[in-house]
Amino acid sequence: MSEKDNAHEVESSEPITRRKVLAWLTSMGILGSAIVSVFSNFVFIKPRATYGLPTRFSIGTPNDYPPGTRIALGKERVAIIREGEKMAAISITCTHLGCIVGVADTGFACPCHGSRFDQDGNVTGGPAPRPLPWYELSLAPNGELEVDKGKEITPGKWFTV
Amino acid sequence: MVHSMKKNNFLTTLKEMPMSIWNSVFRNNLPHTDLGRSKTSFTNFFLHIHPVKVHKHTLKPWFTMGLGLISLFLFIILTVTGVLLMFYYVPSTTQAYDRMLDLRGSVAFGVFLRNMHRWAAHGMVAAVFLHMCRVFFTGSYKKPREFNWVIGVFLFLLTLFSSFTGYLLPWDQLAFWAITVGTAIAGYAPVVGEQMRFLLLGDTTVGQEALLRFYVLHIAVLPIVMFLLVAVHFWRIRKDGGLSRPEDADVVETPEVTAPASVPAPAMAMAAASGSSGIVVLEKKHYGIQGLVRGPFTKVGNVPENTVFSYPNLLLAELFVFVLTVAGVIIVSAYFNAPLEEPVNVMHPPNPAKAPWYFLGLQEQVSYSAFWGGVGVPAIEVLILLLVPYFDRGVKGVGKWFAKERLLANTLFMVFVVVNIILIIIGTFFRGQNWEFVSPF
Structure with a gap:
């Protein structure tokens, strides 16, 4: 299996396989979700209303x-x-x-x-x-x-x- | 007959039960053989952070001065005393200060625990900084230890941030004004500064929201992050081949020495050892399980045996540093009370309003320029610290204090250290009312 993969890498023109596209999409999906979750944490801790004095x-x-x-x-x-x-x-x-x-x-x-x-x-x-x-x-x-x-x-x- | 045998078996089972339980918990007894000494590090969860054997150079007290260990033990003391203090603390602007007073009046050991927590925190800032100095002056951040240095710099920053978030909690004058100033400094950071300040305070001024946020950071977020980084820090010491040591520590003294012959009894490092230390990685040496056992047939290649068993050598050294650290904190806490200033008065900053000693250098810088002193210069300093191992790639002078080959690097770092100490001294002793220059003499 791994030999096959290596063989692909050696070839100059790597064919875009369905597997590669799916792997890429999955990675991007997970990465995107991670970024969104980190960002939403900041949204969460930023208060929408404060209890300070009126201006x-x-x-x-x-x-x-x-x-x-x-x-x-x-x-x-x-x-x-x-x-x-x-x-x-x-x-x-x-x-x-x-x-x-x-x-x-x-x-x-x-x-x-x-x-x-x-x-x-x-x-x-x-x-x-x-x-x-x-x-x-x-x-x-x-x-x-x-x-x-x-x-x-x-x-x-x-x-x- | 059969019946009696059964009974007999049951009695035997009962009789042996204590030992069965004991043996199921502890897989081997206190070792008296080298095999046993090897096994201690393997079979005990709390000891398996240690390598089976540790290089003799690592155990030299004056090489590490135990500073990493002291930092770790102070962190543990802080965790324990901190958790205990949490039983009585309420992060509320109306209650926090009263709770501090309650520690004096109505909580057994209340003052003592608070003293321990405060002094251990001061000690940890000092110990972590000195540990960083040790690593620098011995050239121990060099390949392959570059990334561990980076983690160390982050741990130093987290230590500072932990103490910063910690001293808002008593809600006294020092707390209030130090945080007012500290978060205002954050506000000077370009682009994200104001946002960061607002997120940190949860409001536009220091108040209840800020107290709650700092509490959460102090007791949960920062300790968890630190715990993780400390774990990685230790793990990498092992993976990077243990503590740094000079090349000649592994040199074969005479070519004829092919067998380990007589290994001198482990010089008991009775002062200090390092955080956790190294499996010896020698190029010609390959450890199999049989390599753990000392004997003529296990040697591969002509290398001298410069290692000793972690149990008991390293362990005793660690225990010694632990006892010393705990004793130090207890003695200081018994004689000196942690300061508690007046309750917060939003109207009147104390004059002069001084931060704890380790931030007075920063406060002195800030008194010249808020942006450069509070954001610009510290950011550049941290950036340089982080990149030091990637700039300074020479391989000479590793594992020796103030090696001649590293004169330039050591001098530059020494200047950095001395300048910061001078700033701290000026801020501490030479600044009076309205931050005017005064002479302490």
Whole structure:
């Protein structure tokens, strides 16, 4: 049997036998199924719904934030800043590796790898590759401020109360 | 008459029953002959990973320093203590930390087991890395052992990933911020980075989903993969002809020596031996079953007898390393408690937020550039490590520490090791608040 096979290989033109076609189809079928199963595992472990916070949330009325406020909202991971009548919502998730930056009057500082940002979130030192993003701030009909973390705005575009 | 004989047979059966059972379990008694010593490795499931005979060079304590064995034994300690800890652990953000405290208050040996698990994990990272250094500096990754080196590199990465997934589980500050940073690093990988991060966390931030996923990876997926790779790793040691050894280890000292004459009594390797070791593959030597028995008529070709029986030589060496490893872990666990930081505070990363020592080199790199320090450079390093045996194909200097013929390769690897150690030292001692440079003195 094996001698016969070898003889076939020696011949320059190998005839396509039914057996070879079937073997090829079987291999491809098994290989294809294997790839599909591996892929479907990834589909399975990728959650379709998450239990995290909504991207759009209310933070109270403007009166809760008197002028001069620089306060960090930990759960929402956003800093609310008010200078006079101008307000802004700046992310406090470090653009480097996701630590929460500390909020001070002089700016933001990351305790993990030493990134530093100025008051408006621009990088002044450390490994952070991008400035801290600003999120859209708006006044809802009920008089409450709303932050939408899904909408980044150009830094420096203040919201006037 | 017939009746009494039957009774007699039955009594005999009863009397012999303990021995019958014993003999059905253990196929031969403790050996006192060479044939018996050969049989131990053949007939015992737990010993058959050993070759019947092992080269004397393999048993030299300072050649392997037992580092592979230490890694294996730490892995076993980790499995046992890990399974025990699972009886009390709940992978829930609201319960995990309390369960850690419960180990202190209301679980017998709770703290001790957690200490053992933590210190053995640290030890395993160190042992696996040192084992890799040993294999490199002795040139043991060369043909035909190239692929076993590759498996070894994967085992090292799995060891790191296991400890990484493990330290999220206490759900303390270190856990939370280390994982926040670690998964953010994964996010920097090109193309698939963000997807990978999302799959790993099961969410956009570190939370309950991430804890559950890391738990499953830590207690099931990674150990199973590691177990399989360890099995292949050991199997290949045997198939690749045992541990590497220098050429002169097999040289016939005088041409007249045709018979094994007197084999010096096995020098008891009382410090260490290797993971599992080699059947001696000599070109002129062919083992049949009769080759197991030492005697003048079994020799084929003019080769010296440089092997000794695995039982008891290798076995005792292994036992010695095992006792030493377990003793070490127990002593460290008795004196030092595994750290447990404050419970997770999503608002305030500890300052500085430091990973365990073996990731501080990486964290130091990352503080210069997230992509290059966290993804680029490590990826290149791993790629080079994987390809080392296929670049460095010279056959000289195998089986010797710091062989002259391998000066270049050894120097390059030494630079790699030293640079990483320096990065770890900087990250550990020279970084303070906000990751600023501070002097420890």
